[in-house]
Amino acid sequence: MDRSRLAGVPGLAVLDEDGIRIPTATILRVWELVSGPAWETGGSDRVMELWRPGGLGVWDYLFAVSGTLGEAFQVASRRLTAIADPADRLVVTREDDGGATVSWQGPYRDHPDYPVIAEFATYMMLVMASSGAGRRITPVRVHLPHRSPAAPGHLMELFGTRRVEFETGEPSITFARADIEAPLPPVVTGSRGRRATE
Secondary structure (H helix, E strand, C coil), X not given: CCHHHHCCCCCXXXXXXXXXXXXXXXXXXXXXXXXXXXXXXXXXXXXXXXXXXXXXXXXXXXXXXXXXXXXXXXXXXXXXXXXXXXXXXXXXXXXXXXXXXXXXXXCCCXXXXXXXXXXHHHHHHHHHHHHHHXXXXXXXXXXXXXXXXXXXXXXXXXXXXXXXXECCCCCEEEECHHHHHCECCCCCCCCCCCCCXX
């Protein structure tokens, strides 16, 4: 996409300012501009592959300093407004087998770009979990709210599982108990470094 198309989007002036959240209307406008070229060049996975941990400031930090992924997602769910619309919610539900499902609940279900936003939000949770664990995590399953594409194989490859289910309501990703409860590798942050739950 020609970056000059972003120049007229109101609200992007705060992009490099810490502590200021980009307005929701601005984020949705950027999604509108990005989604067309994204689908033309290989689908939403192209957008997702461009994103890496580290761009979300203190919210990313939670996954580096928590004791387990379960703790990280619990804290991250309470601090989601640092990076998202106040109407967004991250809900963590423990499964009967000890695993955990992380669901994203956003107020954009009727937006034309909701499918790509839902895929991105779900993939972001997987990448954050893998980054915090220091290894690639394979989810138990992934739920996406939209219809299955004609060839869903690229999404199965992207998420690392064949258990990608469609038309399931809110986007969510389920992690195994072993991944949720395993201690995260220590992060050296200096003599005053502390974990998020301490």
